[in-house]
Every structure is written in C-alpha cells, then in structure tokens.
Amino acid sequence: MNSTKEKCVGDTETELFNPNVLERLSLSPIEGLLLRPLQSGDYDRGFLQLLSELSEVGNISREQFLNRFHMMRSTGSYYIVVIEDINTGKIIATSTLVIEQKFIHNCALRGRLEDVVVNNEYRGKHLGKLIVKIILQLSRYLRCYKLSLDCKDRLIPFYESLGFKREPTNANFLNMRFPTETTAEQSHL
Ligand SMILES: CC(C)(COP(=O)(O)OP(=O)(O)OC[C@H]1O[C@@H](n2cnc3c(N)ncnc32)[C@H](O)[C@@H]1OP(=O)(O)O)[C@@H](O)C(=O)NCCC(=O)NCCS
DSSP states (O other), rough: OOOOHHHTTTTTOSSOOOOOHHHTTOOOOOTEEEEEOOOOGGGGGHHHHHHHSSSOOOOOOOHHHHHHHHHHHHHHHHEEEEEEETTEEEEEEEEEEEEEOOSSHHEEEEEEEEEEEEEEGTTTTHHHHHHHHHHHHHHHHHHOSSOOOOOOOGGGHHHHHTTTTTTOOOOOOOOOOGGGHHHHHHTTO
C-alpha cells in the first residue's frame, strides 16, 4: 500500500495547521460555536456542502478530500479556519488564508484571502465578519506584508467595512480561465 492510500484508510483525525496559532490570537469564545482549523474528519461534518454555497464543488470522494487535505497540510501554507456548531456537529462557516512566499520585499510573505462562506441559515449574525477578521489577525501574526482578495462587485462594501481598500491605479483583477482537463489533479500537482 502506498503512503497516500495509508493516509486515506483509517485516517486519524488531523488538523490542517497547528491550533496553537489560533489560541495565540486570543479570540473570544462564542457560545455554542467552536472556532478551529479544518480537520481531516470534516468531510463528514458538511464542509464540502458548505463550500457548495460559494461555488461548484463537484462530487468529491473521501479519498480525494483526504489527499488534497494532506497535500495542503504538507505545504504549511494553507490556513483553513472553520466554525463548527457544537450542537449539530456541522461546519457552518469557513475562510482560508493562503500564504504566498516571495523573493520581493526581502523574501516577504503575501496573504490571500479565499473561500469565505457562512451557511445560509447562520448569515446576518456577523459570523462572516468574524471569520474574515480571524484571517486578518492570522495574516498579521504570520507577518504577511499584505492581504489580498477578489470578490463579486456586490461584496465590495462587506470587505471595505473590514478595512480592505481598492487602491488607486492598482484595483484591477484579471482572470484567464482554462478548460477543466488542465486542473491540478491532471497536471500532476
Ligand atoms: C458574504 C457572507 C460571507 C457574509 O456572511 P454573513 O455572516 O451574513 O455576514 P455578516 O453578518 O458578518 O455581515 C457583516 C456586514 O456585512 C454586510 N453584508 C453581509 N453580506 C453582504 C452582502 N452580500 N453584500 C453587502 N453587504 C453584506 C451585512 O449587512 C453586515 O453589515 P453591518 O455590519 O452593517 O450589520 C455570506 O453572505 C456568504 O457566505 N455568502 C455566500 C458566499 C460568498 O459570496 N462568499 C464571499 C466570497 S468573496
């Protein structure tokens, strides 16, 4: 059996990143909710269903989920934070900080805020703001020189209310989309 298969079969619950990092941010506890790193067992706690409220996820098997989880974990650059409703055991909010290592700015680190989503039934309770603020604090703690995001036009006020700014002469975001055959799994990443 290869090592990837061993990780998928009988996978003991693992955290994506060291939870001490969140403890060091001195976050206030919220009754009934648990704020923590993504765990390998979150496949069964509705994590992918939550993401499907943000974008198309596809039909991901447990093995695919665990393979991707362990690949992300091994890089040390992915900080996926989740909020679990302790009563239901379901993941109800998430956001991601990806750390990009640079040569510029004296080998600086740049943060990217990704995949912010709050379960539809929990929206409007400031959990969205909370889960983004945690990424802001994490980025500062990890000494990123900046944190960037892209979002739908209608969400600009949401992010501006959290301190993000459209910088004059530097507020463009361009995409080039590729056919799905060239996505990560097929390109040997
Ligand atoms: C965007 C999203 C994360 C906000 O979560 P939420 O928990 O409802 O947001 P909050 O309750 O923390 O709202 C904070 C503030 O932002 C405002 N806000 C929330 N959603 C907004 C939206 N879609 N557009 C504009 N303002 C919004 C709220 O009115 C609130 O304002 P207030 O502080 O004056 O009361 C949530 O609507 C969501 O998951 N949407 C689907 C996925 C998505 O689009 N994610 C963003 C990808 S970039």
